Amino acid sequence: MPLTATRIQADTAHVTVASHTPAVTDWAARYFGPWWNATPVDGPGADGFAGGGGLVLADTDPDRLGHITDLVRDYEHEEADYAGTPTLVARHGGMTYAVQTAERLAYHVDGQRLVIIGAEPEPVAVAAARLARELMRAQLQADGWIVLHASAATRDGQTVLTFGDKGAGKTTTALLLARAGWGLLANDRVFARTRRDGTVSILPWPSAAAIGLGLLNATGLYDPVRKRLLGGGQLHPTQHPRVTDALNTGHREPLWREDGKELKPQFFPDQLASWLGLTLTLTTEGRAAALLFPRVDAGTAPAVLDDTRTVTEADVFSAKTEDRYPDIFHLAPQNTAGAGALAERLARLPSRSVVLSHDIDANTALLARTAHDVTAGHQTPN
Known part of the structure; x- marks a missing residue:
């Protein structure tokens, strides 16, 4: 399958997400389109898409996923929590490798070039958008933002x-x-x-966007959201399953985690x-x-x-x-x-x-x- 790409730009920063899975680049266009410029681009090859900016290469490849996972476990590594997910991080030879076992994702980072490998398209697409934003953030902060x-x-x-x-x-x-x-x-x-x-x-x-169940109900938005969900619509996959269950069953009161943090629908x-x-x-x-x-x-x-x-x-x-x-x-x-x-x-x-x-x-x-x-x-x- 040919490589597809979405280029994202804000101010002077730009990052390209490229993948052999169109769903990954389509996701980036959807995610960034409302607020940042996100457009499809053509290029001569993976590295040709970057054009001097950051580059995220993201694909599904179970064999490479297993290879990077083994590398991280073999190298000296540390534990971190990234985007609410336990993550193992190893640094070797000037490069960074990371694995999120629960999400079945692996990362290989070399400067402004990030490779994301996963087992399923949706987690790969979510991770690619998140890391594209981190590359944009790095460029914007370097420029004084x-x-x-x-x-x-x-x-x-x-x-x-x-x-x-x-x-x-x-x-x-x-x-x-x-x-x-x-x-x-x-x-x-x-x-x-x-x-x-x-x-x-x-x-x-x-x-x-995280908006609580109580606020959705008070603003009259709960019923339209629930109707769309029951009709087959999908909210953001980072949403906690308890929130999805609450919307499906008609529960309108706020939900809370044990640590006191509210669980909210994610749009x-x-x-x-x-x-x-x-x-x-x-x-x-x-x-x-x-x-x-x-x-x-x-x-x-x-x-x-x-x-x-x-x-x-x-x-x-x-x-x-x-x-x-x-x-x-x-x-x-x-x-x-x-x-x-x-x-x-x-x-x-x-x-x-x-x-x-x-x-x-x-x-x-x-x-x-x-x-x-x-x-x-x-x-x-x-």
Whole structure:
């Protein structure tokens, strides 16, 4: 079967996913298409696809899978948790090898060239998209972009960033603003960089969107999602089986793991529009205009608060704070130079702290009004 490829680009970074299995490159196009430029490309051969950027070669090959697995076990290796999956990592001769036994996946990494081998097409496709994003992340960070723990919604060229700890309401805020006509740019992370003119540019972080069962039910989206699922539709394969079972049986209450983390339905990026009817922004870059800091309190009415919360370096992902996608393949720069200056610049933007209740309509009205008010007088910082 001939080699197919999808080229992904954001700002000056670009990565190509190539495979003899069209489902792998089709997956990359679907995954990145809503927010990053993802287009099919032709090339003279595997390495010819890269064009100076990163390259991910991903295929199913049980024999090679077994070979790399044996290499990792023979070499001195370490254990890590990557994307929630136990991973064995070995480094030898300047190269990195890794195996995820539960997923039946193996990796061979040499600089900006990654080879992924698996037993089945779907896990290979998921891994290829994830590692393509990591290569993009490495290039963007090398060019001065910094990853923030924030959701983002944009309209008329202005982007509202929402910050807060886990469970504070970042995804809820972005989702409700999208229901109110804003474009959804990101639901949990963004890339940010200060420009020479003092503005802060924002790029999306493509990912599966996690939206809790309770929030789906409160927004009236639970029944349409369940109907599509019962009709044969598929949500993202990283979704926990308990969530799938809950949707199939009509369970609407939040589900929790033993460690207290909520288990949520996982949507492909394009399903935010096709399944949930949300507006996705198709712009490749936004400009930060304002900050929101929500918290949820079921016992009070939605309101704007008087506190002075602002963004700090703690809202920046670093090698120490990254808990889901640690840089086990040593792809990205190990410093966050510029994080302090970025936080300082963001702190100058108009901001509001808000309390949200479980009244979705009231929350939406408050957020839409607040986002309008806080961006109405925004001007480019000096």
